[in-house]
Amino acid sequence: MIKDIIKNLKPSSTLLINEVSNKMEKEGKKVFKFGFGQSPFKVPEDVVAELKNHAHQNSYLPMQGLKELRDSIAKYISAKKNIEYKSENVIVGPGSKELMFLLHVLFDGEIILPAPSWVSYGPQAIIGRNKVKWLECSRENNWFPTATELEKLLKENKDQKYLLILNSPNNPSGQICKNLDELAALSKKYNLYFLSDEIYSELSFEDNYQSISSYAPDKTIISTGLSKWCGAGGWRLGYFIIPDSLSNITNQLKVLASETFSSVSAPIQYAAIVAHENNHDEYINKSKNILKAVGNYVYENLKTNDVLINKPQGGFYLMPEFVGKKFSSSKEMCKDLLEKTGVALLPGSDFGFNENRMLSRLSFTDFDGNEFMKKTHNEKINNEIIEKLAPKVVEGIIRLKNWSTT
Secondary structure, eight states: OOOOOHHHOOOOHHHHHHHHHHHHHHTTOOOOOOOOOOOSOOHHHHHHHHHHEEEEESSOOOOOHHHHHHHHHHHHHHHHHSOOOOOOGGEEEEEEHHHHHHHHHHHHEEEEEEEOOOTHHHHHHTTTEEEEEEEEEEEEGGOOOOHHHHHHHTOOTSSOOEEEEESSSSSSOOOOOHHHHHHHGGGGGGSEEEEETTTTTTSSSSSSOGGGGGGGGGGEEEEEETTOOOOOOOOOOEEEOGGGGGGHHHHHHHHHHHHHOOOOHHHHHHHHHHHHOOOOHHHHHHHHHHHHHHHHHHHHHHHSSSSSOOOBTTTEEEEEEEEOOOOOOOHHHHHHHHHHOOEOEEEEEGGGGOOOOBBOOOOOOOOHHHHHHHOOSSSSOOHHHHHHHHHHHHHHHHHHHHTTTH
């Protein structure tokens, strides 16, 4: 009764590790939730208030999204990118994940995924019956492909359409792509398009965030939403920004939207207008200040000759490699770690790496973000503050470091 293409798929590992961790906690075990990536901060109060004010909204909204919301998004993104977008360039979905899935369904070509890549890109491509080409990247290039590596793949079939998914800041590595101009230049020589997953862009630790849309605007779809910077993962509101040159994709996404999710929850769409129109710089800057401090704390206390790791540049992830550990797979390594220490990590094999590499993803968000925001005010956050306000992160890293040396 079940199609073969679906039988081999497994539940998303990021969601599964959250359920496993919660189950262990209910059993009375101490768990350090470094596996599931979710913002530790509450949704800004003005956005919550707007959601309450529109709880009575019960009508189906346009399948492309509420016009007023799309206007606010277009204005917001245009200011960020210095590219003029209109409401017609925006399509709103129940999380950017759903829109990505529909893009996989309609895209006629091959998907290029850098390793590491977020866990759902590959399975979605499989469901969409697209062939996936993996590009294993190196720590030295921030875990993103070089132009040389990408062009070697593109040359294999110059007539093929390709969609390269770039996620910067990256999940799982916490790194930012620095060679966007070189990658974008290849779109002029080959039939290459980009899906720029910028869901963590507001949480870049430096202020000069760059998008590949600035280098290849006519061939780039931007994907983002409220889940990370606004702490609203469970609200499920994301959106695509699609240039006029790819309006055929916008039109087909509207068709698929009409046949799947119909439209996003009305109260959430009205609340999202305030998220984009009101000034949330203080909230975002506090979030970044805290995440940068906690991420750097983890980095400084974990890196050794046996633990290779890059300094975090955005979002809330690190990708340590335990070169001193010998297991049959990174999955087995993470199982051993969880059983012996209570520290939950995700194996690198979930993100496209060979299972023999002892890579893992670490999310450093196991703390009360609301309390952290109340007790700090964009000052320099030292170790004493972190030890007080993120005790589970501190204890978990101590356990992880001790485990890595045994």
